[in-house]
Amino acid sequence: MPRGDGKGPPGWKGRFRGCGHRFTIPRQAIIETLEKTSEHLSAEDIYLKVHKQYPNIGLTTVYRTLEVLAQMRLVFKFDFGDGRARYELSHSDSKKDHHHHLVCTSCNRIIDYTDFIDEEVELLNKTEKALSKKFNFKISNHLIQFYGLCEKCKKTAGPLGG
Amino acid sequence: MPRGDGKGPPGWKGRFRGCGHRFTIPRQAIIETLEKTSEHLSAEDIYLKVHKQYPNIGLTTVYRTLEVLAQMRLVFKFDFGDGRARYELSHSDSKKDHHHHLVCTSCNRIIDYTDFIDEEVELLNKTEKALSKKFNFKISNHLIQFYGLCEKCKKTAGPLGG
DNA sequence: CTTGATAATGACAACCATTATCATTAACCC
DNA sequence: GGGTTAATGATAATGGTTGTCATTATCAAG
Ligand SMILES: [Mn+2]
Ligand SMILES: [Mn+2]
Ligand SMILES: [Zn+2]
Ligand SMILES: [Zn+2]
Numbered sequence: 001m002p003r004g005d006g007k008g009p010p011g012w013k014g015r016f017r018g019c020g021h022r023f024t025i026p027r028q029a030i031i032e033t034l035e036k037t038s039e040h041l042s043a044e045d046i047y048l049k050v051h052k053q054y055p056n057i058g059l060t061t062v063y064r065t066l067e068v069l070a071q072m073r074l075v076f077k078f079d080f081g082d083g084r085a086r087y088e089l090s091h092s093d094s095k096k097d098h099h100h101h102l103v104c105t106s107c108n109r110i111i112d113y114t115d116f117i118d119e120e121v122e123l124l125n126k127t128e129k130a131l132s133k134k135f136n137f138k139i140s141n142h143l144i145q146f147y148g149l150c151e152k153c154k155k156t157a158g159p160l161g162g
Numbered sequence: 163m164p165r166g167d168g169k170g171p172p173g174w175k176g177r178f179r180g181c182g183h184r185f186t187i188p189r190q191a192i193i194e195t196l197e198k199t200s201e202h203l204s205a206e207d208i209y210l211k212v213h214k215q216y217p218n219i220g221l222t223t224v225y226r227t228l229e230v231l232a233q234m235r236l237v238f239k240f241d242f243g244d245g246r247a248r249y250e251l252s253h254s255d256s257k258k259d260h261h262h263h264l265v266c267t268s269c270n271r272i273i274d275y276t277d278f279i280d281e282e283v284e285l286l287n288k289t290e291k292a293l294s295k296k297f298n299f300k301i302s303n304h305l306i307q308f309y310g311l312c313e314k315c316k317k318t319a320g321p322l323g324g
Numbered sequence: 325c326t327t328g329a330t331a332a333t334g335a336c337a338a339c340c341a342t343t344a345t346c347a348t349t350a351a352c353c354c
Numbered sequence: 355g356g357g358t359t360a361a362t363g364a365t366a367a368t369g370g371t372t373g374t375c376a377t378t379a380t381c382a383a384g
Contacts (some may be wrong), residue, residue: 022351058363080251123285139310184380220334
């Protein structure tokens with residue numbers, strides 16, 4: 001029997017308990033919502049989806065749960081420049097979890113990309129090492145985003161920017 | 163005589179007029195403040211500095227001027243995750259203008275770095291090309307930031323995070 | 325230099341994502 | 355089940371940023 005506590009997902013309850021947190025209905029609902037999507041949802045997006053099944057779960061709880069999940073490193077929190085934070089479930093232990101984003105500045109579409117050019121990872125490491133040394137700076141994380149126009153918006157806008 | 167209009171800086175007035183904007187005292191004061199610093203100031207930071215010499219310039223005007231400057235591509239607007247936008251004057255035509263940042267997650271210090279490893283630029287171009295092709299995405303910009311602990315905070319915090 | 329059209333300003337209110345408060349509820353160890 | 359206490363949810367507050375609008379100042383034209 002694969003370890004599962006009570007319901008559904010792998011070891012959610014265990015993970016919460018392991019960090020001294022309780023595993024509640026709202027938290028379970030929020031996680032399930034994050035698991036069901038491949039989008040980058042805002043707190044309100046999540047609230048609205050959760051609200052359909054559990055109309056009494058509040059937006060405040062969504063924020064608090066996301067904060068807990070973020071500091072447990074189970075969700076990533078991103079800022080894509082549209083004035084609200086967006087969240088994404090960390091796909092557990094897989095090393096392929098780490099990815100960067102393409103952000104469409106016209107329609108706000110977000111594209112994940114994980115298929116780094118081989119050299120990209122190597123270069124990142126090299127760069128981090130060089131910067132750490134030069135500035136005596138302990139690098140623990142990086143953010144890389146490319147901005148531009150997605151396929152659809154490229155057509156619509158045209159080269160003249162109408 | 164190097165082209166200068168009226169006062170101080172190169173061709174600020176000309177640039178404004180060229181975009182159909184007027185060159186006003188508040189705008190001049192804000193630009194001078196940005197020129198005098200190497201920090202990454204928030205709108206309020208700028209407001210406070212400007213306020214010493216021109217106590218009647220309002221915060222709203224600072225925001226509006228920064229917006230105009232940003233869309234004229236004369237200032238860069240950044241989000242380093244501390245809940246407010248931060249601005250930096252574009253050092254004019256020099257191609258060395260473009261740089262990335264190290265962000266201390268403890269004291270919020272920002273370190274510019276322009277001395278890319280040679281390969282970094284090349285790889286960025288290669289990556290952008292590959293991504294453009296794969297996702298049919300027109301890349302026009304990128305954001306690269308490294309997060310971690312600066313020299314000072316590294317000492318203070320120690321490896322145990324006390 | 326004066327003038328007129330109107331862009332820009334500044335005081336103030338509104339906005340909106342996020343956070344704090346606090347009485348109430350429910351997780352979970354026994 | 356019962357007690358402890360973390361978590362919740364309704365609500366108010368916060369704070370950076372933007373909208374409103376009467377007033378001011380820029381600057382091209384005369
Ligand atoms: Mn993603
Ligand atoms: Mn900088
Ligand atoms: Zn798009
Ligand atoms: Zn620091």
